Amino acid sequence: MINVLVIGDGRMGTIVRELVEADPDMELAGVIGSGNREDLLEAAPAVAVAIDFSHKSMFDLVEAYVKRTHAALVSGTTGYDDDEMARLRSLGDLAPVIHAANYSLGVAVLKRLAAEAAQALEGWDIEIVETHHNQKVDAPSGTANLLLKAVDPDGACEVAHGREGFTGVRPAKQIGMHALRGGTVAGVHDVHFFGQDEEVTLSHRTTSRRIFATGAHAAAKKLVSKKPGFYTFDQLMFE
Numbered sequence: 043m044i045n046v047l048v049i050g051d052g053r054m055g056t057i058v059r060e061l062v063e064a065d066p067d068m069e070l071a072g073v074i075g076s077g078n079r080e081d082l083l084e085a086a087p088a089v090a091v092a093i094d095f096s097h098k099s100m101f102d103l104v105e106a107y108v109k110r111t112h113a114a115l116v117s118g119t120t121g122y123d124d125d126e127m128a129r130l131r132s133l134g135d136l137a138p139v140i141h142a143a144n145y146s147l148g149v150a151v152l153k154r155l156a157a158e159a160a161q162a163l164e165g166w167d168i169e170i171v172e173t174h175h176n177q178k179v180d181a182p183s184g185t186a187n188l189l190l191k192a193v194d195p196d197g198a199c200e201v202a203h204g205r206e207g208f209t210g211v212r213p214a215k216q217i218g219m220h221a222l223r224g225g226t227v228a229g230v231h232d233v234h235f236f237g238q239d240e241e242v243t244l245s246h247r248t249t250s251r252r253i254f255a256t257g258a259h260a261a262a263k264k265l266v267s268k269k270p271g272f273y274t275f276d277q278l279m280f281e
Contacts, residue, residue: 044068044266047089047113049082049104050096051075054118057255058093067263082107089113091262095255101126108133112270116262117141118254120184134272138265142275143184145257149231150276152246153192156233159242160193167236168193169218173227181221185231190217193233 046062048055051073062068071089074082074096082103088111094104098121108115115133120143122130133139144150160168170193172186182190182203190201199215229248234241257275264278 044091044263045071045087045089046262047071047074047086047092049074049092049094049100049107050119051077052095054095054251054255057252058095058258061255061259062093065259079103083110086111090266091116093258093262094119095258098122098126101130105129105133108137108139112137114138114262114265114268115140116258116265118143118145118258121180131272134270137270138268138273139271140261140265140273140275140278142257142261143188145254145261145275146246146248147257147260147279148246148248148253149185149188150279152231152233152244153188154276155244156189157192157195159233159235159244163235163237163242165214166242167212167216167234168199169220169234169236171220171222171230171232171234173222173224173230175226175228176223178223181223182219183221183229183231185229186219186221189231189233190219193217 044067046068048059048062059070059073062070071087074086079100083106086107091114092107093116095118098119101122114137117130130139130141170186170189172183174183194217199217202216202218204220228251231246233244261275261278
C-alpha cells in the first residue's frame with residue numbers, strides 16, 4: 043500500500059485526492075491546503091509520496107517537508123523561478139523528485155515529436171500557439187515553454203511574443219509564441235512548421251484538466267520505486 047499526502051486543495055488537488063481514494067493500491071494520509079499549510083513543518087505525516095498541486099507561495103513549506111521526511115515528491119506546481127527550480131532539483135539528493143508543467147502523456151509525446159520535427163525541418167519557420175480558458179493568469183503556458191525548449195534546446199532563436207505594428211520581414215531564427223484566452227478551453231497547443239509551399243502542424247487538444255491529475259497519479263506510482271534523484275516526466279514514463 044502506497045500512502046500519499048496531497049498538497050493543494052484546489053481543483054487539481056481535489057481530483058488527485060479522488061484518484062488516490064479510488065486506487066486500491068493507495069491510501070490517503072492527508073490533504074494540505076491553505077488552511078493547514080503550516081502542518082508541513084511538523085504535523086504532516088511522513089508518506090511514501092507527496093503529490094503537490096498547490097501554489098508557488100508554498101514552496102518553502104513543501105521543501106521543508108521533503109527535507110524532514112524524505113518523501114518522494116510529484117510536483118505539478120508552476121511559476122517557480124530559477125532559484126526555486128534549483129532548490130527543487132536539489133531535493134533529488136534526498137528523495138526521488140519529479141516536476142512537470144504538464145502531466146499529460148499526449149503532451150509528452152507532442153514534445154518528442156516537435157523536437158524531432160525541428161531537427162528534420164531545419165531552417166523552417168516555427169510558431170507555437172496555445173489556447174486556454176479565460177481564468178488562466180499566466181502566459182505563455184508552461185506547456186508552451188516546454189515546447190519552445192523542445193524545438194530550440196540551445197536557446198539560439200529569438201522569441202517573438204506576438205507581433206504588432208510594422209514588424210518587417212520575419213527574420214530567420216525567430217520563433218513566434220502566441221497565447222489565446224477565452225471561454226472554458228482546457229488547453230490546446232499547436233506547433234507550426236512553415237516551409238516553402240508546405241506546412242506541418244503538430245497539435246494536442248485537452249478536453250479536461252483531469253488528464254493532468256491522472257498523469258501525476260500514474261507518475262507517483264512509478265516514482266516510489268525509484269532511487270533519489272530529479273526525474274523528468276519523459277524519463278519516468280518512457281525510459
